[in-house]
Amino acid sequence: MGVNKAATLAFLTGGGELGERMRTKDWSQTALGPPSQWPQSLRTTVSTCLNAHLPILIGWGPERVMLYNDAYRLILGDKHPHALGSKGRDIWPGVWDTPGPGQEGGKADGSENQLLTVNRHGFPGADYFSYSLSPIYDESDGIGGTFCIVTKKTDTLLAEQQRQELNRVRQENRRTQMQAETNERLLDAMIQQTPLGVGIFYGPDYIIERANPTLCQLWNHSPEELLGYPLFTASPESTGQGFEAMLDSVRETGIAFQGLDQSARLYRNGRLETVYFDFSYEPIHSPDGRIERVMVVATEVTKAREARLLMEENAKRLQTLFEQAPVAVAILGPGPDLVYELTNPFYCELIGRPADQFVGKPLREAVPESAEQGFDELLLQVMAMGIAHVDREAAVDVVRNGQRETIYVDFVFQPRRSHIRIAPANRPDHGEPARDAANQPQPDDSITGVVVIANDITQAVRTRQRVESNERLLAAIIQQTPLGVGIFVGPDFIVELANPTICHLWGRTQEQVIGKPLFTVLPEATGQGFEELLQGVYKTGNPFEGHELPVTLERNGQLETVYFDFVYDALRNANGSIERIMVVATEVTKVREIRQRLEASEARMRSLFAQAPVAIAILRGPTFVVELANPGICTIWNRTEAQLLGHPIFEVLTESAGQGFEELLTSVLQTGVPFVGNELPVPFLRDGKATTVYVNFVYEPLRDRSDGRTPDGRTPDGSTPDGPITGIVVVGTDVTEQVLTRQHTDQLLIRERELNELKSNFVTLASHEFRTPMGTILSSASLIGRYTGVDDGAKRERHVQQIKSAVNGLTELLNDFLSFSQMEKSPLYGRPHPLSIITFCEEVIDDLQTLIKPGQHILYTHRSGEPAILLDGQMLKSILINLLVNASKYSANDKEIELTTRVEGDQLWLTVRDEGIGIPDEDKDRLFINFFRARNANHVAGTGLGLYVVKRYVDLLGGKVTFTSQLDSGTAFTVQLPISLPLR
Numbered sequence: 014m015g016v017n018k019a020a021t022l023a024f025l026t027g028g029g030e031l032g033e034r035m036r037t038k039d040w041s042q043t044a045l046g047p048p049s050q051w052p053q054s055l056r057t058t059v060s061t062c063l064n065a066h067l068p069i070l071i072g073w074g075p076e077r078v079m080l081y082n083d084a085y086r087l088i089l090g091d092k093h094p095h096a097l098g099s100k101g102r103d104i105w106p107g108v109w110d111t112p113g114p115g116q117e118g119g120k121a122d123g124s125e126n127q128l129l130t131v132n133r134h135g136f137p138g139a140d141y142f143s144y145s146l147s148p149i150y151d152e153s154d155g156i157g158g159t160f161c162i163v164t165k166k167t168d169t170l171l172a173e174q175q176r177q178e179l180n181r182v183r184q185e186n187r188r189t190q191m192q193a194e195t196n197e198r199l200l201d202a203m204i205q206q207t208p209l210g211v212g213i214f215y216g217p218d219y220i221i222e223r224a225n226p227t228l229c230q231l232w233n234h235s236p237e238e239l240l241g242y243p244l245f246t247a248s249p250e251s252t253g254q255g256f257e258a259m260l261d262s263v264r265e266t267g268i269a270f271q272g273l274d275q276s277a278r279l280y281r282n283g284r285l286e287t288v289y290f291d292f293s294y295e296p297i298h299s300p301d302g303r304i305e306r307v308m309v310v311a312t313e314v315t316k317a318r319e320a321r322l323l324m325e326e327n328a329k330r331l332q333t334l335f336e337q338a339p340v341a342v343a344i345l346g347p348g349p350d351l352v353y354e355l356t357n358p359f360y361c362e363l364i365g366r367p368a369d370q371f372v373g374k375p376l377r378e379a380v381p382e383s384a385e386q387g388f389d390e391l392l393l394q395v396m397a398m399g400i401a402h403v404d405r406e407a408a409v410d411v412v413r414n415g416q417r418e419t420i421y422v423d424f425v426f427q428p429r430r431s432h433i434r435i436a437p438a439n440r441p442d443h444g445e446p447a448r449d450a451a452n453q454p455q456p457d458d459s460i461t462g463v464v465v466i467a468n469d470i471t472q473a474v475r476t477r478q479r480v481e482s483n484e485r486l487l488a489a490i491i492q493q494t495p496l497g498v499g500i501f502v503g504p505d506f507i508v509e510l511a512n513p514t515i516c517h518l519w520g521r522t523q524e525q526v527i528g529k530p531l532f533t534v535l536p537e538a539t540g541q542g543f544e545e546l547l548q549g550v551y552k553t554g555n556p557f558e559g560h561e562l563p564v565t566l567e568r569n570g571q572l573e574t575v576y577f578d579f580v581y582d583a584l585r586n587a588n589g590s591i592e593r594i595m596v597v598a599t600e601v602t603k604v605r606e607i608r609q610r611l612e613a614s615e616a617r618m619r620s621l622f623a624q625a626p627v628a629i630a631i632l633r634g635p636t637f638v639v640e641l642a643n644p645g646i647c648t649i650w651n652r653t654e655a656q657l658l659g660h661p662i663f664e665v666l667t668e669s670a671g672q673g674f675e676e677l678l679t680s681v682l683q684t685g686v687p688f689v690g691n692e693l694p695v696p697f698l699r700d701g702k703a704t705t706v707y708v709n710f711v712y713e714p715l716r717d718r719s720d721g722r723t724p725d726g727r728t729p730d731g732s733t734p735d736g737p738i739t740g741i742v743v744v745g746t747d748v749t750e751q752v753l754t755r756q757h758t759d760q761l762l763i764r765e766r767e768l769n770e771l772k773s774n775f776v777t778l779a780s781h782e783f784r785t786p787m788g789t790i791l792s793s794a795s796l797i798g799r800y801t802g803v804d805d806g807a808k809r810e811r812h813v814q815q816i817k818s819a820v821n822g823l824t825e826l827l828n829d830f831l832s833f834s835q836m837e838k839s840p841l842y843g844r845p846h847p848l849s850i851i852t853f854c855e856e857v858i859d860d861l862q863t864l865i866k867p868g869q870h871i872l873y874t875h876r877s878g879e880p881a882i883l884l885d886g887q888m889l890k891s892i893l894i895n896l897l898v899n900a901s902k903y904s905a906n907d908k909e910i911e912l913t914t915r916v917e918g919d920q921l922w923l924t925v926r927d928e929g930i931g932i933p934d935e936d937k938d939r940l941f942i943n944f945f946r947a948r949n950a951n952h953v954a955g956t957g958l959g960l961y962v963v964k965r966y967v968d969l970l971g972g973k974v975t976f977t978s979q980l981d982s983g984t985a986f987t988v989q990l991p992i993s994l995p996l997r
Contacts, residue, residue: 022048024056028063029083034097035063043098044078054151058160068165071149073158077101088165122146126170140167175614182607192495199490203483208476210311213297219244219260219307231290231313233281250280263294264304267554268589270294274318288315300580302555341422341467343371344429347460350375351392354462363422363469365413382412392463395426399460402426406474421474424467428460497598500584506531506547509593518577518600520568537567546581547594554591556582561605575602628747631715633740636661637678640740649708649747651697668696668703681712681741688712692752707752710745714738790816844885850914850921851880857893858912864898868907871897878916882992888966889990893923895959896986900927903950903984919992926985932978940976963988 025036025048041047051059055073059080062069068085072078079096086093092104102109123145144163151157204211210228214221221239229236232248239247245257254277259270271293278285292311296304320339341360345351353371361368370379376392377384386409395402403425410419491498497515501508508526516523519535526534532544541564546557561576579598583591619641622629628645632638639657647654656665663670672695677688690710696703716736793812800809858871865871893912900910904927911926932940936947941964963986967974972990 022056024060025063031082031086031097032063034094035059035080038098040098044074044076044100045098052152052157054149054157058149058158062160068163070161070163071158072101072161073149077158079104085163088163121148140165141170172614175610178607179611182604199486203486207479207483208312208472210292210309210313212309212311214244214260214307214309215305217264221247222306228309228311231311233279248279250278250285254278259294260307263296263307267296267298267304269296269585271587274314288313289318290314298556298582300556300558339468341465341469343465344462345376345392345465346462347396349393350377351389351463352376353379359469360465360467363411363420363467365411380411382410382417386410392426392465395428395463396460399428399430401428406470420469420471422467423470424465427464427466429462429464431459431461495599497579497596497600499596499598501531501547501594501596502592504548504551506594508534515596515598518566518575518598520566535566537565537572541565550581550583550594551591554583554585556580561601575600576605577601628710628743628745630657630662630743631740632662632678632743635679635682637663637675637741639665646743646745649697649706649745651699666697668698672696678712678741681714682738685714685716685738687714692748705749706747707749708745709748710743713742713744715740715742844887845883846886847881847883848886849880850882850916851875853886853889854893854912854914857890857897861894861897861901865901865910866904866906869901869904869910871910871912873912874914876913876915880916882916882921884921884990884992885970888970892963892966892988893925895963896925896988899959900925900929900984903927904929916992921988921990921992923988923990924985926983928983931980931982931984932976933980937976937978941974 022036025032028035035048045051045055048056055071058071062071062080062082065082066084068088069082070085071080073080077100079099079101081089081097089096089104096104123143125143126141127143128141142163142165144161147160148156149158149160204223205225207225208227210231211223211225212221212228213223220241220243224232224236224239226236229239232239234247244260245252256277259272262268263270273291275290275292276287277290278287280286281288290311291314292309295308295310297306297308299305317339323337323339326337336357338357338359341363342355342357343353343360344355346354352373352375356368356371358368361371364371364380366379376389383389391402405423406421407424408419409422410417412418491510492512494512495514497518498510498512499508499515500510508529508531511519511523511526513523516526519526521534531547532539543564546559549555550557557580559577559579559581561578563574563576565572565574567573577598578601579596582595582597584593584595586592622641622643625643625645628649629641629643630639630646631641633640638659638661642650642652642654642657644654647657650657650666652665663675674695677690680686681688688711690708690712692707692709694705694707697706698704699706715738717739793816797809797812800806800812854873854875858873861871897910897912904910908928911924913924913926915922930950932947936945939945940947941960945961964974967988967990970990972988974986974988976984976986978984
């Protein structure tokens with residue numbers, strides 16, 4: 014009795030599995046007793062617990078008997094269902110005395126992320142829990158029990174730890190990327206500032222990807238005219254000069270090409286000029302070893318070439334040589350004043366003065382800045398000693414255009430002699446003037462002045478200085494880069510360069526590795542396959558890329574297995590031979606471990622999604638690209654995971670596009686307000702057809718937590734602004750079966766109500782229709798008995814006719830009911846036979862003359878068409894009779910009824926028009942329902958079956974019936990029938 018009574022108690026309704034268990038449990042065997050005797054405070058708390066979504070535990074009474082809901086059942090593990098109705102201390106012996114369900118004192122308590130060791134599956138395990146504990150007061154204001162909300166937080170805390178580690182790795186990668194970008198900018202600045210022309214061409218069309226200012230100046234084009242265009246489109250004058258073949262050879266063979274003193278025809282000053290270059294074409298290998306780019310390094314040597322040619326010409330003609338010498342030449346006379354006797358144009362240009370300021374003037378007057386630098390003393394010493402003075406790359410200060418500047422020159426101060434006697438060629442001092450025993454020039458070698466020969470090498474020196482500076486900068490970059498960089502020489506792989514990063518990766522110092530064979534300083538790396546990789550690169554020149562390759566190295570006195578991303582690339586010398594190999598490496602051990610943990614975490618998450626009992630999908634971006642779709646959502650959408658992932662959802666679910674779901678998703682994406690839909694009809698493809706499926710679903714915004722937010726949306730500063738919405742989580746359930754079942758049940762109920770109403774109408778109708786004629790029969794029969802006289806025959810006859818008329822009406826009524834019953838019980842089929850529609854209609858009209866009202870006339874007209882047709886005459890007659898009788902009943906005496914027919918093609922058109930009471934608009938939709946009568950027809954006898962019979966017969970004959978009607982103005986029914994019946 015207790016079980017049955019508990020099942021009927023209102024506070025135990027709902028609650029899923031635990032609700033059912035509480036209703037069926039025999040509580041009389043527990044300390045709580047039957048539920049009907051539980052206090053109201055316990056009843057209210059249990060009702061709240063059963064219908065809550067959070068895990069809730071109730072401990073009631075002094076022994077804290079346990080009651081809980083479905084969500085708490087998962088925390089119990091194997092202790093469920095034994096725990097229901099048991100003492101809390103018996104179920105949780107290890108943790109009951111900690112703050113929790115067993116706490117006494119009546120004070121509310123709680124804890125976040127408390128670590129507890131519990132036995133839930135037959136063995137102890139540690140988990141994190143958050144709980145909120147409150148006392149439950151009974152009717153005597155005492156504490157009847159405790160109310161505890163518990164949440165298991167182990168997975169949440171682990172996910173937070175993983176997210177923090179991922180953020181740290183992302184920040185580290187971002188710093189590395191920024192350093193790499195800085196290095197790239199420095200290298201780009203070096204290229205932009207070098208005085209050499211540097212350019213990079215891409216692909217077989219040699220698209221100009223890069224051209225520094227020097228190269229643009231050499232080509233006499235602006236960067237806008239070059240960058241992004243094919244080389245021979247941007248510089249068409251270069252076509253046909255052999256450069257295409259040179260570039261093709263470099264790109265196809267990978268062998269660099271060097272051109273010295275190479276001529277080229279280029280536009281200069283609006284016309285084609287022949288200029289000369291020293292240049293090299295160098296192949297640039299992509300990471301996969303393909304040659305996609307060629308780099309050109311060029312410098313114009315047109316002037317140097319012209320000077321060289323001029324020197325060769327002057328060797329033939331001495332005077333011309335002096336005037337056109339490509340070096341600065343000056344002759345200074347003897348004596349302490351060092352008067353200029355002759356200067357060539359190059360000397361004038363070098364010193365920055367015209368020729369008329371030199372000849373005939375002393376050195377100190379013509380070039381006063383020279384005395385400050387001691388050149389006059391050198392010149393006097395050369396004349397005194399007769400020994401030439403040579404200096405290379407001497408820094409000289411000159412005043413040009415009123416400004417002092419430093420230039421670099423190679424110069425010779427050569428003593429000029431009146432008679433020069435060359436010593437024999439076999440003497441060590443051949444080519445020098447003959448000297449006496451005291452090493453003094455012989456008398457015939459008198460010095461008459463000094464010849465100054467100088468060459469301006471300022472540009473070359475500054476170029477070299479910049480190159481050396483760039484090399485130092487590049488060396489500093491290599492030393493400071495967070496990437497490990499090393500260079501190995503020869504087949505023994507002698508370590509020529511090892512930056513601090515790679516030494517740290519190897520666990521060695523630079524002193525331990527520089528100048529030694531690689532596998533001598535790293536003996537533990539021997540036999541791990543790296544010798545073969547290096548030898549392959551050294552022999553073939555093909556680079557090798559390794560990703561997350563393991564290597565065992567000795568670090569801190571013990572062997573460790575670590576993982577590297579690295580590249581081995583061959584370095585060639587000027588003739589193309591491979592002399593060195595460069596390695597660029599970075600350790601990815603921690604990144605690999607983090608990625609593996611993330612992949613494992615993602616796999617667990619995807620497994621949870623896949624096994625979820627509801628349909629789940631994640632949509633990203635404004636086009637709602639499917640990022641995740643579990644089996645449940647694939648089943649609802651009737652698509653495979655491969656068809657969905659990576660595609661905009663409405664490009665895949667085309668049948669659902671334009672149904673308003675795009676607007677709902679866009680609203681959630683823009684506003685962040687979730688959308689909940691219950692039993693919404695959605696069209697999905699089933700067996701190639703769009704089928705309506707009913708679903709319960711939620712569109713929940715998915716926010717970006719990459720800025721350091723905690724799972725509850727808080728930022729590191731403790732505030733809770735919403736993160737940016739990057740996608741939408743779709744959670745749905747297919748409720749089609751439930752909806753269709755409910756709809757079918759509703760239809761059955763409606764049908765049952767209609768049948769009950771039909772039965773009621775039928776009984777009412779039959780009672781009404783039978784009562785009047787039966788009353789007439791009884792009245793007339795009674796009166797006939799009174800007319801016994803000879804003169805009463807006419808009166809008796811009048812009552813007899815009334816009795817007959819009443820009997821005929823009853824017979825007609827019974828025939829209508831019988832006809833309706835036959836139509837409902839068994840199927841009818843048309844039996845077409847030949848007939849003339851004109852004759853047929855006239856015979857029906859004759860039969861109806863006694864049934865129509867006094868003074869009424871049926872006017873029949875056959876308008877057109879062959880009257881001979883093929884139809885079921887019995888059904889057609891029933892249609893005509895019912896329409897004509899109705900037209901008579903609902904029209905007044907002396908009104909005309911119009912019947913027209915026509916035959917068009919294979920169709921018969923039949924129209925019956927009257928001038929009767931008409932049909933109300935609100936009744937027109939139900940006019941062909943059995944036993945239905947319009948609201949303005951209650952004063953006219955009838956069963957409401959006539960038009961129902963017409964509609965049934967018209968349908969059986971494959972036709973259709975329509976009507977028009979206006980109140981108090983009449984009605985017109987039109988029947989369209991095929992002349993031959995359709996196949997059945």
